[in-house]
Amino acid sequence: MCPAGTRKLIFHLGEVGFLLGLEEVVEICEHLTEKFNPSRTDMDQGIVGSLSFRQTQIPVVDPAFRLNTHSHLAITRKSALVLRGSEGNWALLVDRVGGIVPATKLAACDIPPLLRQSIEGCYSQISLIEDEPMIHFEPEKYYGSSSVAI
Numbered sequence: 001m002c003p004a005g006t007r008k009l010i011f012h013l014g015e016v017g018f019l020l021g022l023e024e025v026v027e028i029c030e031h032l033t034e035k036f037n038p039s040r041t042d043m044d045q046g047i048v049g050s051l052s053f054r055q056t057q058i059p060v061v062d063p064a065f066r067l068n069t070h071s072h073l074a075i076t077r078k079s080a081l082v083l084r085g086s087e088g089n090w091a092l093l094v095d096r097v098g099g100i101v102p103a104t105k106l107a108a109c110d111i112p113p114l115l116r117q118s119i120e121g122c123y124s125q126i127s128l129i130e131d132e133p134m135i136h137f138e139p140e141k142y143y144g145s146s147s148v149a150i
Contacts, residue, residue: 024083032051048061092139
């Protein structure tokens, strides 16, 4: 079995695929209906609510705002990835989780120069998995002390 640092979790926002190191993930929450509280928002930080997680409330961030993507799923039909952060756990809303892939299955891919300018601050690396481009998700760019406000 591969160590967690060499495996990536695949998730999707709309039709866009992302990769996230397993060492960042605490838990995957698939049923948000009773756990999600939409009244605790801070849109300046991209926080769309809070999630009841292990007897505490943690912030829920929707990266779609920052990436300017849209989803047709209601928040309660999405999944939340609970991630470790410098300020404690936080949750990332995703449309679906696609599984786990070993890093050895990833082929590095250059970001085209014209695209680099439009995505600055959102992501910096893309890999291919069986010819499908996957964006390396960088949690620190979306939430935490080093994130940039929306």
